Structures are given as C-alpha cells and as structure tokens.
Amino acid sequence: MDDTDPSALYSYVVNKLNDCNLAYLHLVEPMMPLDTFPHMIKEVTKFFRPLWKGPLITAGNYTPETGEKAVEQGIADMVAFGRLYISNPDLPERIALKASMNEPDTTTFYAGGEKGYTDYPNL
Numbered sequence: 001m002d003d004t005d006p007s008a009l010y011s012y013v014v015n016k017l018n019d020c021n022l023a024y025l026h027l028v029e030p031m032m033p034l035d036t037f038p039h040m041i042k043e044v045t046k047f048f049r050p051l052w053k054g055p056l057i058t059a060g061n062y063t064p065e066t067g068e069k070a071v072e073q074g075i076a077d078m079v080a081f082g083r084l085y086i087s088n089p090d091l092p093e094r095i096a097l098k099a100s101m102n103e104p105d106t107t108t109f110y111a112g113g114e115k116g117y118t119d120y121p122n123l
C-alpha cells in the first residue's frame, strides 16, 4: 500500500493496533526495488519492531537461514514463507533436514488452477 508518508501513517496505525489485543502483527517486506519510491520504508519489520508490543511475524524474501537470523536478532518472533511453501508442501521437514528445495514456478502463480498449488513433490 502506498501513501505520501507511510512511516507516519503506519506508525499511527501500529500504535493504535497495540490497544486491540491482537494475537500478532504480520508484516511483509517490500517485494520490489524501492529506487523510485524513496519515501517508502525499506526495512518494515526493523522499523515497526520497536512500536509493536506483541508477537511479530515477518515475511518477504526470507530463506530459512535469513529467517533464523532475523529471529535470533529479535527483529521478528516468527518468519512466514510464501513462495517456498507453495513449492515445498513439506517445508518444515525440509528446513529441519536442511534438504534441497523445489524451485517455485512463477508461471503458475495466480493462474487459477490446481497446477503449481497441489502438485509439487514431497521429499
């Protein structure tokens, strides 16, 4: 979502959400180059971590390794995976075993059918 002043707007929103007794806040890092959007927040999880008082989930371009580091560093409490989970239905087992991953097939994203959603192989 864009805004002329995203840091001010979403700092206000996150502060207000603190009063709503929510289970968690889930943030997604920007998924595109921000060169032409200098006003956008570049590292949203690091930015909002000090403002949010509850459990924080982050996502966006994480690997199991970078996700683990983010949790160790306290940047987030949990890391969610999107594309890696779509292409690896047994993602938790693969992470635990440090196994190789199926590559996501971007041509099947948002394609509307079952191909690319239910036919990736398990280990």
Ligand SMILES: Cc1cc2nc3c(=O)[nH]c(=O)nc-3n(C[C@H](O)[C@H](O)[C@H](O)COP(=O)(O)O)c2cc1C
Pocket: 028, 059, 060, 061, 062, 080, 081, 082, 083, 084, 109, 110
């Ligand atoms: C095919 C596809 C469909 C998605 N659908 C949604 C959606 O409906 N709502 C949403 O908030 N995010 C959606 N996402 C974004 C993911 O939830 C996730 O935030 C994003 O892919 C970043 O994580 P990743 O780098 O691990 O893929 C979708 C992503 C993909 C690839």
